[in-house]
């Protein structure tokens with residue numbers, strides 16, 4: 001969104017440097033930015049972990065990770081060697097107070113300059129965020145030129161999120177705190193803002209006069225896999241709804257800011273979160289559906305039940321569907337339906353804006369159906385947009401109506417590889433642009449909104465409804481819309 005500024009040399013330190021996120025996402029993202037010539041000389045990447053590994057061992061580990069997680073078409077030996085040469089490993093138990101001077105010494109040694117930009121990416125459990133920040137401060141690494149990146153989960157409810165924010169905020173200024181929601185780095189999500197605000201034709205229709213309802217779906221076909229121990233404490237509401245889905249909702253519903261900068265977009269998103277209809281226990285029971293996958297068939301193969309994957313009885317939800325409203329002038333009375341789940345038939349994230357029927361039926365029904373216009377914004381895979389409209393079927397004689405679609409496929413229109421969300425977001429951190437990161441007030445407003453759901457679901461009587469793996473979730477999710485005379489738009 002902002003015009004990219006040149007990248008200054010930086011010491012990019014990843015706590016959790018040998019962990020899954022670092023190896024699967026962060027280092028491949030840095031590799032691709034480096035391959036495309038965006039990392040200047042003097043840019044170093046320092047992996048911090050409790051592993052005993054010298055720089056060479058770490059480089060070997062990262063080389064393996066790149067081979068696994070970067071497509072072979074994007075692997076270039078010279079570029080791999082260039083990234084590996086930037087890599088260092090520091091063994092550190094972050095709770096060992098006496099060991100921090102080592103990190104300080106390693107960072108000073110060979111730094112591009114005294115006041116090099118320092119990024120500290122905390123890809124570790126949120127319980128360690130406060131401790132790490134305090135120690136960074138004690139050893140003099142938390143300066144005005146230092147930035148800290150927090151990975152989700154940002155707490156597990158409002159109280160814990162506040163504690164994390166306070167602990168980090170005691171050390172870093174808000175402008176140097178980057179809370180990642182990787183959905184905001186996705187090309188198609190950023191394009192949502194451009195589509196809405198760089199074109200004129202949508203804006204007059206983008207309100208309760210013309211929009212019947214909005215659906216936001218983030219479906220996955222995978223189960224929880226190896227992440228069971230984290231996921232079982234989290235569940236889909238905390239893992240996906242509180243952050244990714246609410247962020248998408250904000251971008252659909254927000255007002256146009258006067259211009260795009262680090263605060264204006266976030267100010268507008270915050271107003272949407274504050275305008276969400278507050279949940280009450282009655283609304284939770286009526287408008288929020290929790291589900292958990294049972295054994296079934298997914299992607300053509302037998303899939304285990306969630307409880308068998310995590311190896312214990314559990315009432316954690318792997319599916320959520322809910323109905324809410326944005327209580328402001330633009331959206332009064334328009335339902336927003338959100339849905340996310342694991343072990344659904346396919347991986348697809350999509351926003352569907354369903355418009356109202358034409359106000360007057362000029363063509364008799366016998367000439368064919370007039371379906372309401374729908375705009376499908378495909379976040380992934382196959383990013384693009386599809387506008388469903390009604391057209392005349394070609395041919396002589398009477399007029400026959402037929403549904404057709406206007407399609408925009410990013411791949412066809414632009415051809416280029418869509419960069420991974422982390423590529424964009426990591427470079428924004430290095431450049432110091434927090435526009436696509438969540439501000440403290442946003443995170444807390446989102447937690448405040450989900451709090452009544454968490455509360456209600458903490459009752460011993462709460463049980464998620466089971467759904468067979470490979471299906472669209474519990475029947476109650478369909479009923480949620482049928483009750484309003486609507487239905488989910490399944491992928492086409």
Ligand code: BG6
Pocket residue numbers: 220239240349
């Ligand atoms: C993460 C969640 O934030 O997003 C995961 O913790 C989920 O459970 C993932 O699988 C989905 O991301 P994407 O980019 O694959 O839609």
